[in-house]
Amino acid sequence: MVLGGLFEANGYHSAAWLMPGAQDGAATDIDYFRRIVQTAERGKLDFFFLADTPAARTENLDAWTRAPLYMNMMEPITLLSAIAGSTSHIGLGATASTSFYEPYNVARLFASLDHISHGRAAWNVVTTANDYAARNFGLDALPPHHRRYDRAGEFLDVVQALWDTWEDDAFIHDKANVRMFDPEKFHVLDHQGEFFRVQGGLNMARSPQGQPVIFQAGASETGKEFAARTAEVVFGTGASMSEATAFYQDVKGRMARYGRHPDALKILSGVSIVLGESEAHAREKWAAWQEMIHIDIGLMYLKTDLETDLSDLPLDEPVPEHRIPEKSNFHQVYFQEISGLIRQGLTLRQVCKRYNRSKAIFYGTARQIADQMEEWVAAGAGDGFMMALPVLPESLTDITEKVVPELQRRGLFRTEYQGTTLRENLGLARPRNRYAPRG
Numbered sequence: 001m002v003l004g005g006l007f008e009a010n011g012y013h014s015a016a017w018l019m020p021g022a023q024d025g026a027a028t029d030i031d032y033f034r035r036i037v038q039t040a041e042r043g044k045l046d047f048f049f050l051a052d053t054p055a056a057r058t059e060n061l062d063a064w065t066r067a068p069l070y071m072n073m074m075e076p077i078t079l080l081s082a083i084a085g086s087t088s089h090i091g092l093g094a095t096a097s098t099s100f101y102e103p104y105n106v107a108r109l110f111a112s113l114d115h116i117s118h119g120r121a122a123w124n125v126v127t128t129a130n131d132y133a134a135r136n137f138g139l140d141a142l143p144p145h146h147r148r149y150d151r152a153g154e155f156l157d158v159v160q161a162l163w164d165t166w167e168d169d170a171f172i173h174d175k176a177n178v179r180m181f182d183p184e185k186f187h188v189l190d191h192q193g194e195f196f197r198v199q200g201g202l203n204m205a206r207s208p209q210g211q212p213v214i215f216q217a218g219a220s221e222t223g224k225e226f227a228a229r230t231a232e233v234v235f236g237t238g239a240s241m242s243e244a245t246a247f248y249q250d251v252k253g254r255m256a257r258y259g260r261h262p263d264a265l266k267i268l269s270g271v272s273i274v275l276g277e278s279e280a281h282a283r284e285k286w287a288a289w290q291e292m293i294h295i296d297i298g299l300m301y302l303k304t305d306l307e308t309d310l311s312d313l314p315l316d317e318p319v320p321e322h323r324i325p326e327k328s329n330f331h332q333v334y335f336q337e338i339s340g341l342i343r344q345g346l347t348l349r350q351v352c353k354r355y356n357r358s359k360a361i362f363y364g365t366a367r368q369i370a371d372q373m374e375e376w377v378a379a380g381a382g383d384g385f386m387m388a389l390p391v392l393p394e395s396l397t398d399i400t401e402k403v404v405p406e407l408q409r410r411g412l413f414r415t416e417y418q419g420t421t422l423r424e425n426l427g428l429a430r431p432r433n434r435y436a437p438r439g
Contacts, residue, residue: 001377001412002266002384002426004047005040013390014067015292021394027072033079034086036392043400044414046425047091047122050076054100055132060300067297077109084117091422093122093215099148100128100137103158103196110212111163111204119208119421124215127152129331145329149222151195156230158198161189163211164433165201187435209423210431219333228254232428235386236267237333239360244269244381266426269382270359272390273369275398282363290353298352305334315349359388366402374412
């Protein structure tokens, strides 16, 4: 199975920074990140992944100070480039927004990371889902959801065309004839589209993987269609095995109309893993973490993802269903999760405590965790897991020292990396250059 990790400095739990083992200042400590990624590589994880948004929150700072996600973080491609030399096999993935970059920038940045890492780069293609970012770039609000995806589709097409500027053997280094490259193997892109006009070529040799691996995480109808056409790794949704299986079948079932084989895409179920001496102990640990979340930040996450403020309501009374907006322009799957919790008749406090951004949680001993992972993959709920590490370094240590050895004992996970590139380790084909002669 494929195992990737979603990393944030102290961990993705909202109270991670409050834990006894949390390092102050970890978010800007390159040595800390080097230690973390080396631990992940010792566990043979497929990739180390950094989510990102090009913005800090500028409102309600009294609430955001209690769980400062994205409020203090290094630019992820820079960070991955800095830690690449501390590892040799683990993939290095990051988010870059199609709404606020230009295609040439992204093509050059990720091609550079692929060269720096000797073929381990991955780009998570996102459209961005908050207006804080929009205001950083001169907009009052994000464009409508479907228009962001229209732009993203054209953006990705341009980036991949730029990655094919040079054929693999274009640089010949012929000193005798004073020819560094073969001009016939350089291809100028002349793109005239709805969103972009690009006439030129990437000033960099084709990267070791041919093209960095394409990650995506869209769960809307538009997002799933985009993934079926273009993605190579998708972060799946579903807090239950049945939901994850439905998502898996849905996205893979769309691929045929784009001439793609299902094996060309790995779908990874989002999961948080909580290890304990027993399942009951693990659940107690999670409950203790949840109690550490300040109610202000619980309300803030609801406001952000539901796109409406519920803080005027009594905390210990059910949330009226009429307070659910008709639709969302941001994360569709988060909107649906909150709406579902409200429709269960839960109190506002309960909604705050239970909202988990549509990730499953596996509780138990290493053997119990491995049982659940094996069951999900065998049932067709995913090709592996995108593990959101709740508390660092504790959660990563639990996975690499306890869960991974149990999976290896069962023959479900590698004991050594199969190759040196991310594509090799994921079992994904190296893209053929579109301009190369067919042979």
